[in-house]
Amino acid sequence: MPAISFQSVPKTFKSSRGAPGPAVQALDQVSFDIQPGEFFGLLGPNGAGKTSLISILAGLSRASSGQVLVHGHDVVTDYAEARRQLGVVPQELVFAPFFSGRESLRIQSGYFGVKHNDDWIDELLSSLGLTDKANANMRQLSGGMKRRVLVALALVHKPPVIVLDEPTAGVDVELRQTLWQFIAKLNREGSTVLLTTHYLEEAEALCTRIAMLKQGRVVALAQTSELLKAASSNVLRFKIDSELPLHLADKARITGRIVQFPAH
Numbered sequence: 001m002p003a004i005s006f007q008s009v010p011k012t013f014k015s016s017r018g019a020p021g022p023a024v025q026a027l028d029q030v031s032f033d034i035q036p037g038e039f040f041g042l043l044g045p046n047g048a049g050k051t052s053l054i055s056i057l058a059g060l061s062r063a064s065s066g067q068v069l070v071h072g073h074d075v076v077t078d079y080a081e082a083r084r085q086l087g088v089v090p091q092e093l094v095f096a097p098f099f100s101g102r103e104s105l106r107i108q109s110g111y112f113g114v115k116h117n118d119d120w121i122d123e124l125l126s127s128l129g130l131t132d133k134a135n136a137n138m139r140q141l142s143g144g145m146k147r148r149v150l151v152a153l154a155l156v157h158k159p160p161v162i163v164l165d166e167p168t169a170g171v172d173v174e175l176r177q178t179l180w181q182f183i184a185k186l187n188r189e190g191s192t193v194l195l196t197t198h199y200l201e202e203a204e205a206l207c208t209r210i211a212m213l214k215q216g217r218v219v220a221l222a223q224t225s226e227l228l229k230a231a232s233s234n235v236l237r238f239k240i241d242s243e244l245p246l247h248l249a250d251k252a253r254i255t256g257r258i259v260q261f262p263a264h
Contacts, residue, residue, distance in 0.1 A: 001036075001071060001072050002033035002034060002035055002036075002069070002071075003034050003035060003036045003037075003038070003070070003071060003160070003161050003192040004033065004034040004040075004057065004068075004069070004070055004161060004192070004194060005033045005034075005067075005068065005069040006030050006031055006032055006033075006053070006057075006066070006068055007031055007066050007067040007068070007069070008029050008030075008031050008065070008066040008067075009027055009029070009030045009031070009053070009056065009063045009065075009066035009067075009068060010025070010027050010028055010029055010030075010063065010064045010065055010066060011025075011026040011027040011049070011052050011053075011056065011061070011063055011064055011216075012024065012025050012026065012064050013026055025216055026049050026052040026216050027049045027052055027053060027056075027063070027216040028215070028216040028217045029066070029217075030049070030053060030066075030213075030216070030217070030218055031066075031218070032211055032218060032221055034192060034194060034209075035192075036071075036160075036190075036192055037187070037190055037191075037192055038192055038193070038208055038209060039184075039187050039193045039195070039206050039207050039208050040192075040193065040194050040195070040207060040208070040209050040210070040211070041195050041196075041197065041202075041203035041206070041207030041209070041210040041211070041224070042054075042194060042195065042196045042197075042210075042211050042213065043196070043197065043198075043200070043203055043210055043211070043212050043213070044212055044213035044214055045214070047215075048213040048214055048215065048216070049213050049215075049216040050165070050166075050196040050213055051091065051165060051196070052216075053213070054088070054163060054165045054194075054196060056068055056075070057070070057075060057086070057088075057163065057194075058075075058083075058086060058088045058163065059075055059076075059079055059082070059083060062076065069082075070082040070085045070086055070161060071085050071160065071161070073085060084112060084157070084159070085159055085160055085161050086159050086161050086163060087154035087155050087156075087157065087159035087161070087162050087163065088154055088163045088165070089150050089151050089154045089162075089163065089164045089165060089167045090150070090165055091165050091166050093143060093146050093147065093150065094150070095138045095146055095149065095150070096138060097137075097138055097139045098137075098138075099137070099138060100134065100135045100136055100137055100138065101125070101130055101133060101134050101135075101136065101138060101141070101149045101152070102121065102125070102134040102135055104138065104149060104153060105117075105121045105124065105125075105149075105152055105153060105156050106118075106121065108153045108156045108157070109121070109156050109157060111157075112156075112157035114156070114157050114158075117156065120156065120158065121152075121156065124152040124155060124156065125152065127178075127182045127185075128148045128151060128152055128178060128179070128182060129148065129174075129175075129178050130145065130148050130149065130152065133145055144172055144175045147167065147175065148175065148178075148179075150167075151164075151167065151179060151182075155186070159191075160190070160191060160192060161191070161192045161193075161194070162183065162186065162191050162192065162193045162194070163193075163194045164183070164193065164194070164195045164196070164197075165196050166196055166197055166198065167179060167195075168197070168199065168202070180202070180205075180206060183206075184206065193206075195207060203224065204224060204228065207224050208223065208224060209221075209222065209223055209224060210222065210223075210224050210227055212227075
């Protein structure tokens with residue numbers, strides 16, 4: 001049974017009230033499965049439909065038709081169990097401004113009926129570099145620290161499926177490294193991870209398989225190594241006004257003023 005299954009999922013947004021123009025097709029019959037234990041990457045430019053797909057998976061939005069399953073639980077008809085299977089880290093910094101990080105994690109545990117969760121909360125705080133900020137009010141934390149708390153909130157009920165929607169966009173290198181070390185550890189221990197990102201190097205380093213979205217459609221779906229191998233066969237072709245340095249000329253095919261490099 002797939003950990004996540006998207007089955008012929010479209011999503012159409014109506015135009016704004018009173019505004020002229022046709023409805024916007026955000027997703028166009030998206031279908032693919034993610035297997036248990038996979039580290040799966042979802043790539044695509046802005047507006048490709050990545051966040052729309054994640055919103056449908058998380059129950060924040062409904063598909064126009066089709067079906068989405070999490071470990072066999074329909075996100076619409078069996079939404080409570082589907083939610084228990086998921087831990088979602090959103091793009092936006094959404095937090096409760098009147099609580100500390102530790103209090104927020106305890107409250108989040110209660111949402112899922114998890115009692116006596118302090119040992120796991122302490123492990124999350126330590127693994128994400130939050131121990132010394134655990135009792136600080138959320139409003140006092142930096143943007144990077146708030147994002148770390150969001151990751152902890154997604155993981156506090158120990159979901160088998162972790163969804164990360166561009167979690168490292170605009171964050172510092174230290175947070176990026178800390179996050180990926182911890183998420184990679186959870187993946188090795190059996191967690192399924194779905195990552196959306198603009199950083200190709202992240203997908204290359206972490207993901208075993210990648211789907212690429214463009215204008216709401218899946219335009220590529222393959223093992224990461226296969227996609228990179230296909231990309232390496234591309235050729236960069238340009239004109240030059242002067243001779244290339246010797247170390248570059250040895251790697252290029254030169255015809256008159258036209259130079260061709262294999263693109264990596």
